[in-house]
Amino acid sequence: MWTEVALKPLDASKPEPSDCAATETQDRASLLARLFREHNRELVGFLCTRLRSEQDAREVAQEAYVRLLRLDQPGAVSFLRAYLFKTAANLATDRLRHRSTCRNAEPKLTLWEEPAEESTPEQLAMRREEAQLVTESLKELPERHRQAFTLYRVHDLSIGEVAARLGVTDRMVRNYIVKVMTHCRERLDARGARREDRE
Amino acid sequence: MNTLDDDLRFEQACDWLLRLREESTSSASSELVMEWLEWCREDPANGRAFERAREIWMLTDGIESAAAPAAAMPAAPPDRACAEASVGWRKKSSRWLALAAAAAVAAIALMAAPEWRRLYFTPASAEIYATEAGQSRVVRLPDGSTVALAGGSRLLTALDGRSRALLLDRGQAYFEVARDPSRPFVVTAGGMRVTAVGTAFDVRTSNSGMVVSVAEGIVDIDDPAGADPHSAVTARLPERITLRAQAGQKVALNRSEPPQVTPIDPATAASWQDGRLIFIREPLSAVLDSITRHTGRRLVIADPAVGELRYTGTVFQSQLQDWLRGLPTVFQVRVEDHADEVVIASATGNP
Numbered sequence: 235m236w237t238e239v240a241l242k243p244l245d246a247s248k249p250e251p252s253d254c255a256a257t258e259t260q261d262r263a264s265l266l267a268r269l270f271r272e273h274n275r276e277l278v279g280f281l282c283t284r285l286r287s288e289q290d291a292r293e294v295a296q297e298a299y300v301r302l303l304r305l306d307q308p309g310a311v312s313f314l315r316a317y318l319f320k321t322a323a324n325l326a327t328d329r330l331r332h333r334s335t336c337r338n339a340e341p342k343l344t345l346w347e348e349p350a351e352e353s354t355p356e357q358l359a360m361r362r363e364e365a366q367l368v369t370e371s372l373k374e375l376p377e378r379h380r381q382a383f384t385l386y387r388v389h390d391l392s393i394g395e396v397a398a399r400l401g402v403t404d405r406m407v408r409n410y411i412v413k414v415m416t417h418c419r420e421r422l423d424a425r426g427a428r429r430e431d432r433e
Numbered sequence: 434m435n436t437l438d439d440d441l442r443f444e445q446a447c448d449w450l451l452r453l454r455e456e457s458t459s460s461a462s463s464e465l466v467m468e469w470l471e472w473c474r475e476d477p478a479n480g481r482a483f484e485r486a487r488e489i490w491m492l493t494d495g496i497e498s499a500a501a502p503a504a505a506m507p508a509a510p511p512d513r514a515c516a517e518a519s520v521g522w523r524k525k526s527s528r529w530l531a532l533a534a535a536a537a538v539a540a541i542a543l544m545a546a547p548e549w550r551r552l553y554f555t556p557a558s559a560e561i562y563a564t565e566a567g568q569s570r571v572v573r574l575p576d577g578s579t580v581a582l583a584g585g586s587r588l589l590t591a592l593d594g595r596s597r598a599l600l601l602d603r604g605q606a607y608f609e610v611a612r613d614p615s616r617p618f619v620v621t622a623g624g625m626r627v628t629a630v631g632t633a634f635d636v637r638t639s640n641s642g643m644v645v646s647v648a649e650g651i652v653d654i655d656d657p658a659g660a661d662p663h664s665a666v667t668a669r670l671p672e673r674i675t676l677r678a679q680a681g682q683k684v685a686l687n688r689s690e691p692p693q694v695t696p697i698d699p700a701t702a703a704s705w706q707d708g709r710l711i712f713i714r715e716p717l718s719a720v721l722d723s724i725t726r727h728t729g730r731r732l733v734i735a736d737p738a739v740g741e742l743r744y745t746g747t748v749f750q751s752q753l754q755d756w757l758r759g760l761p762t763v764f765q766v767r768v769e770d771h772a773d774e775v776v777i778a779s780a781t782g783n784p
Contacts, residue, residue, distance in 0.1 A: 270591045319466045368492045412447040
């Protein structure tokens, strides 16, 4: 449930602008804490649809919160929520663009290193197994479905481009993609159920 | 066993996923996103269906081998080079790059598939801790980490089942991080991001940037945002580069200079908690700012040139008055002691 709370705008004519700014930032920090509590899962989910990994999505989400905290003129909560998602979407676009053009960084000093990601061997094994199952599931579907999904997912074509390539309507392409996703889900669920039976 | 209702919901979730992806980011109409949020909130089952849809979406990141069965499913372990290649790959890439990327994409998909159950059952916690100048407090976070917050500081924490993000909005804090490799501990301060896994370190913000002192373990410092016109306090690092600091190192970052790494005694990283403030070649403005936060005594610089002077030494909070008296013997300054503040002015300027 969202209530509209207007934030105190910064007013340069006030005699103590620093105190005013502090109060204002405090309010915004509370709002951000609330936004995080209520929306972080959705925000990361949203970013995952655009980015290549959940790690990326989480980083971009954090970045978006920080941007919000630095806004000069924030408005009502509903604005902040919309702005959070919009900022995050823009940052995601920037990240994809940046990564695709500047991949070959200059030689680095030994002092500088890329951050490492950690995952347990069990998690990795499980994900590998799931990805394998998804790949197999795809092979069980009709050629048309596979083509549509591969063009969209792997070759990064838009729905419209896939439709033109296959000579079908946009609507059909959507149906194909949803069908593939549904099939993968059924296979993963079935395996999950088998695994629970064993335990 | 799925009910018909579940199936329909999942299809709707997939449909939302496609629509969200289509949404051109340049003209991001937030209405669609807000509509989608409403849908997720209408019924918790909707939210779960979407979570499942995007989980499967992420898993399909490595499926190229399905379309070309001759290419075996890549089994290479995920490594950093792969991860980097995968995120950069778009449709205009050359064929070999596409193949290499497909392997990498598969690897990263394996790493990135969410453990959604854990995500669901760990409640997110977000808090704000603030101190007035001259006071300090120790905070125990839900993950078991401890934060000693210095005076005049504010810390925003956001912890959930998969990440630990903290924003040191102003001031200084010493962190003792509970080890949890699956949830990186990330502190953003002065525009920089400091990442730690099981370590102890101190972060101080100043008006020109930030300083990190490492007591134990290792931290990575990087620049998350790129140039940010909104921020007055943003240090800079070359983009996409991470500076690694280890126990016994102090890293100072600000807008105008390259990063400075100084050896320190690891035991002194938290010395402010004993009333000792240690500075190495720091602008006097940052030094005075820090003293003000810790002691609550307002120290003000009358002349910007004074703020640029470099100070190295230790300030004992209990002997602040002596330190102030000694300042004119070190620098060309005079110290004016008023009731509510101390003004430090250039001794060579107009009286």
